[in-house]
Amino acid sequence: MAPIDPHSFTDSSHPLATHISLSLFFDFSSSTIHSSALLSLPTPHSGPISLDTRSLSINSVFDPLTKTPLPFSLSSPSDPIKGQSLTISLSNHSKFSIIFTTSPSSSALQWLSPPQTFNKSLPFVYTQCQSIHARSVFPCQDTPAARICYSARLNLPRQLFSVMSARHVERRAPGAGEAAMACDDSMWCAEGRMVEEFVMEQPIPPYLFAFAVGEIGFREVGPRTRVYAEAVPAVLDAAAREFSGTEDMIRVGEGLFGPYEWERFDLLVLPPSFPYGGMENPRMVFLTPTVIKGDASGAQVVAHELAHSWTGNLITNKTNDHFWLNEGFTTYAERRIVEAVQGEDRAALNIGIGWRGLVEEMERFKDNMEFTKLKTNQEGVDPDDVYSQVPYEKGFQFLWRIERQIGRPAFDDFLKKYIATFKFQSIDTDMFLNFLKANVPGIENEIDLKLWTEGTGIPPDAMEPVSNIYTKIVSLANEFKQGRMPREDEVADWHGQEWELYLENLPKSVEASQLTALDAHYRLAESKDYEVKVGFLQLAISSKCRDYYSEVERTLKEVGRMKYLRPLYSALVQGVGKEEEKVFAKRVFSEARDCYHPIAQGVVESIFSKHL
Ligand SMILES: [Zn+2]
Structure with missing residues (x-):
């Protein structure tokens, strides 16, 4: 008996499940999913088996063949990091079913109300399971040491569409008897519901489980790539333009690392609250809309997520x-x-x-x-x-x-x-x-x-x-310390990344008048490129240049990407003599909190707990 992962209740003496079959009924009115999970083990097992869960209500566990209930217990109290262990007693079982409901506070799920979406008419929900949040969607051995195949049946309101890190099988009307007790048949087959089915035949660590449900449309951008996003023509067109070079990158990746093993490489552009730049969900990479800058520089994030197709998704950290x-x-x-x-x-x-x-x-x-x-x-x-x-x-x-x-x-x-x-x-x-x-x-x-x-x-x-460009930018940043601003001819061919590097190389605190002059010339605080904007605003905060705080507030309220939240909130609350900034940070967070994914909420709260 020994845990195999510091972040999981999975025990070395228990078998690892090889397949999970999910039926998920999405209830947007309560921000919950009524679910059933059928887990398969490689061989029959007798004795306890422990699964990871967080904020799940477990209704019943039973033998799927005989429908006999199986004894189970949930550890209590919930561990602040790992959640609760669901321990089930098996006697020569190789399959068992769990009926459960997710919580509105599920740490993997962000439920967006219609006003929080682009079209403002329909809701949206999506997962972010890395690092240890899959357990808040379904009970599982939530360790990357375990690899699992899955199939899923999603029951949705008819106006909504879904994508998963899996192969889409079909979209059709719900059928009687297929709810697998996730909810009763009258709910499952109610007027206005549709079912979408997916299968993932390649074994993946649970953190790569992913879905998104909303008013989702797509554009074709390559032989194995579609770009999905909220079905707004302007959003889809901008995304399709930004990622038009994806197939070239896949070919380069194959040349360097061997065959692309996942068949499709589709992209999903999420609402601005998505907490990361990208998430390498296999077959369906999730992306923040902040990578769409109109200059194809978003390709770098796509290159990163694509590279995960080999390193991370094929070979995974234990x-x-x-x-x-x-x-x-x-x-x-x-x-x-x-x-x-x-x-x-x-x-x-x-x-x-x-x-x-x-x-x-x-x-x-x-x-x-x-x-x-x-x-x-x-x-x-x-x-x-x-x-x-x-x-x-x-x-x-x-x-x-x-x-x-x-x-x-x-x-x-x-x-x-x-x-x-x-x-x-x-x-x-x-x-x-x-x-x-x-x-x-x-x-x-x-x-x-x-x-x-x-x-x-x-x-x-x-x-x-x-490199010449790197050396030049660093030396220009050093000259700023002596009071010289870069000339227009020196920055004429700079894109966002050049500015990002320049700002990173400036001292952490500079004269407010110097910053204002730089911004008056190059309009960095209003940059459409968030890397540049946030780099500048971070400097403005640490230099106590309060003219920019309204821009800081706007930024913290329009995006939820942690790459921006972390430095801005940290700059506001870190250090001495920041009383005004701390009050400001707390107010902005209390007003913006609902727009952030639960993981981002937790990260900001953790920054506050260290400094407030
Ligand atoms: Zn990565």
Whole structure:
């Protein structure tokens, strides 16, 4: 008896379920889902089996063949991080059914009322299951060490459509007897309801389970790609334009990492409250609308989510302690795709932005250096609280270091072999290191692998990128410190990323008059590019340039992406002499809270709890 993951009740002595079949009745009036789940084990099991749940009401558990109830218990009180363990007693069962209802406060689900959507006439709901939120949608062994196939039957109001991280089978009228006790037949088959069916035949970790339900339309953008979004022609057209180069990127990815294994690579653009830039749900990547900037720069986020098709989704970290295996590899792969599609300068710029981000994380974690390691110990730690750039950027730096050591052709061969060897498996840091040492003999004598994976901080052989554009931007930022603003001819060809890097390299606090002058010239606070806008507003807050606080408020109320919420709220409440800012932050959050996904709400509350 031993837990296999610090974030799960899954026990090493219990079998891992291989398939789950879900019937989900969406009740928008109560923001709940009436559900049934049929779980299958590889072999019959006798004795207890523990599943993860959070804020689920479990109505019954039974043998699906005989309909005999099975004894179950829910652990109490609920663990603040892991939730509740649902323990079921089996006697030679290989299948069991659970009838349950989700809670309106389910941490994975954001229920948007019609006024919170673009069209303002119909509701919308979507999932974000990473890191440990799948358990708030259905009981499961919610650890990436477990991989599961699934099928799902979604019962929706007729005006709504659904997408999933799965193959769409059909949309049709509901049939009697197929509710599988999720609700009674009269509800399931009521006038005005439709059923959509999906199957996922490839085993995925539970955090990649995903659906969205709403007034969803789509545009074709490539032979295996559609862009989905709220069915507003202007939104769909802008998204289709932004992502028109997707097929080129898939081909580059295949050239670098081997065949694309997931058949479809569709994209879903979510409402602005989506808490991340993108989520790599297989077959159906979820994206924030803030990546649509009209200049194809959103391609970088798509490159990242696409790269996850190999690293993260095919090869998955065994637990969140090894999250860098997902994100470090994906950041490396993303930059290789960007380099191939958009050129070396663009890739170097991305590396530079990442480098600045990594340096800043060292400052953020200076009192808790554990989370500057690649291989972390997250026992008793909420993964959303310690989410940072470290697994992405230090992981990237580690792989880039190996590439420099053995040369790109050898590293490319190594990557292909790594993916082919471990695909559809969940692995940990030691498995990676053993594979590395076996395939690159003597590497441990050239690179301090232990320092890189278990040490804190940034190792001395990490590297800032070398490129003309990067060097020029950093030197212009240094000149700003001496009071010189960049001339128009110097920034004439700058896009959002150049400005983002420039702002990141300015001192944390500058003269208010200097900032106002910069903005008067280049209109950064009003930029349509949120990276630029938020970079500038963050600087304005830390420089106490209060002229911009109304823009800060507007921004915090129109987007829910944590990449923007974290720095803005942190800048407002961190440090001394910030009484006015703290009151302001609390008021804005209380007014904006309902527009944020529950994960983002939790992250802002956690920032407040540390500083207020
Ligand atoms: Zn990622």
